[in-house]
Amino acid sequence: MAQAHYDFAVIGAGMAGASIAAELAPHASVLVLEAEDAPGYHSTGRSAAFWEECYGGPGVVPLTLASGNYLREHGFLSPRGALYVGKQEDRQKLDEFFETFAGTGVTIERLGRERLASCVPQMGEEWCDAIWEPACADIDVAGLHQHYLKAMKRAGATLACRARVAMLNRSPDRWELLTESGELYSAARVVNAAGAWADPIANLAGARPLGIHPKRRTVVQLRVSPEVRSDQPLVLDINGEFYFKPDSGRLWLSPHDEIPSDPCDASPEEIDVALVVDRFQKATGWNVEAVERRWAGLRSFAPDRLPVYGPDPEIPGFLWFAGQGGFGIQTAPAAARLGAQIILGRTADAMTQAIDPDTYSPARFHRAKAAADV
Missing domain, CATH: 3.50.50.60 (FAD/NAD(P)-binding domain)
Known part of the structure; x- marks a missing residue:
């Protein structure tokens, strides 16, 4: 019955x-x-979510922009800002990214090495080009x-x-x-x-x-020195090999991975953790003192x-x-x-x-x- x-x-x-x-x-x-x-x-x-106007590509932008006022008015957003960073050889990729989102309603700006370094002083000198997205915010x-x-x-x-x-x-x-x-x-x-x-x-x-296929995304929480400033932006490698952002005196870091998975209770693989920590240490001047937490979640794409x-x-x-x-x-x-x-x-x-x-x-x-x- x-x-x-x-x-x-x-x-x-x-x-x-x-x-x-x-x-x-x-x-x-x-x-x-x-x-x-x-x-x-x-x-x-398990989300390390941020409201980031370009995330998901131009087809997702209308949904993101339409959600912004609701999220702000209900107090779910905290200002962060985002930097897409690249090296000299990534300039064309940054140009293409900028052109892709021109006219979609997002707010982005090109930055050179000087302004990039003022935002994130620990980025290595080879990271000399960037796109700044000021509206990016953390989501509760x-x-x-x-x-x-x-x-x-x-x-x-x-x-x-x-x-x-x-x-x-x-x-x-x-x-x-x-x-x-x-x-x-x-x-x-x-x-x-x-x-x-x-x-x-x-x-x-x-x-x-x-x-609709699930893909695994890994995130780790690092204790670093010098301590990460709370006002530093979300930083994303234009090649999609890492992103990181501050969180309560620590740093959340992801290899930006999308590893195919069956639907399951996802857990991180040690190789993915080691890989992204190595990328991070090569890209920045921070010293990793400890990997305090690690987790993984599934993102499902059509x-x-x-x-x-x-x-x-x-x-x-x-x-x-x-x-x-x-x-x-x-x-x-x-x-x-x-x-x-x-x-x-x-x-x-x-x-x-x-x-x-x-x-x-x-x-x-x-x-x-x-x-x-x-």
């Missing part, structure tokens, strides 16, 4: 699931099913996630943890969702916000997987590296809200608002009016396959 029937069952209670549920719940009955003991255990809880990830969890609950959504979905069955007017613990739920529509597990959930629903929002074109009542890569935190407000508008058939508002929803539709992959089959 199924439990209470809901308008929507959202699978996943990380940032994606919590935010879309918060936007849907004022207009419909919503159930959120979370596989773990508590929401945000995987990617959301935990605060933002709790904001959406509280909002969805206030609007009447039901959260069930330790509720890993084991079976999805579609009847003419509803879905039945069976969890591994034997709980049975019923909903008119299912929202796939399962992150690294998005394609496996699609398989359970009989939908065509879209090729084949074109853009997120996927909207109804599956083949399976009625199955909706996608997935493939948000490493930019799912910084785009959460606009993504959730847009996703709810698509799902509910509502018109755009001030936050989403400059965003083209077709850009993120799952139908784009079906159209591409159909064209390839011709």
